[in-house]
Amino acid sequence: MTARGRVCSIANALAVIGERWSLLVLREILLGERRFDGIARNTGASRDILAARLRTLVEAGVLEKRRYEEHPPRYEYVPTEAGRALHPILLNLMEWGDRYVTDGPAPTVWRHSCGAEFHPATVCAHCGGSVTEEQMQVVRVGPVR
């Protein structure tokens, strides 16, 4: 894991999903593309790097490699619970990119079951209240090693 710096779950999370291409692989898988060639084409990652990323994501328990055909052996990558739990992070990242990076209209649009075009909001899970800096207070912070 991270040798130096602050002990922190953000750093730990990035050790798993912070390498180049990892989150784009997850994006494709959560969009429903579960095969090696399709993920390679849709992300633009080179095939050797993609193979390495898929291996580490499987080892980390974010994806599961499943054989969907016996002859010839063919595999697909499906998200585990940990992988599905990344969906909110990807949606927030997409929203931030739409707002502050992408020029023009949003390339990808979702609709929520309420009928509205979907935009994510992050709230307090306990009270449902919004998350501004004034409302947040650090109780404890990891030590720096």
Added chain:
Amino acid sequence: MTARGRVCSIANALAVIGERWSLLVLREILLGERRFDGIARNTGASRDILAARLRTLVEAGVLEKRRYEEHPPRYEYVPTEAGRALHPILLNLMEWGDRYVTDGPAPTVWRHSCGAEFHPATVCAHCGGSVTEEQMQVVRVGPVR
């Protein structure tokens, strides 16, 4: 920049904040550490890489470099609106790391103004409803280049 793969705001966002150390730099800045040496110490990034990251984050409009002393010239890095908008993403990433990567108790703990220990939830900004896979539907998706 080589724009292969799907046209997507997640990819665009990662082009800005997806390089190694970028999000840990943002973490420190949002925790209140705004000086070069402090950020270097608390993240563990080497000083040359840190200088490069701070430059690209300033160029991208995520941070602002401000002189806080004239003689000798000393600088601090403060988040712009775009930088502050990354706070929800970091909190979600921390939550995911706490749950699926970090062993033992959470290294960093926040309290919300409602009094409860803070945990983030991502909801639909329009209706406040939760975000499960069944409730989400893709309306449009960026093309693959």
Added chain:
DNA sequence: CGTGCAAAGTTGGATTTCACAACCCACTCG
């Protein structure tokens, strides 16, 4: 039978990025 195609990777070599330590400069403090 031989050719072509597809999926899921490996392999080899060039290029780019990263890590680490050392160094620099302008100033302040004792």
Added chain:
DNA sequence: CGAGTGGGTTGTGAAATCCAACTTTGCACG
């Protein structure tokens, strides 16, 4: 005057990434 501090830059070697080509297992045609 010498040491210390903040904010970096430079040089060198190690590691990661990119790219194209190749491999393997099987099926489908003509």
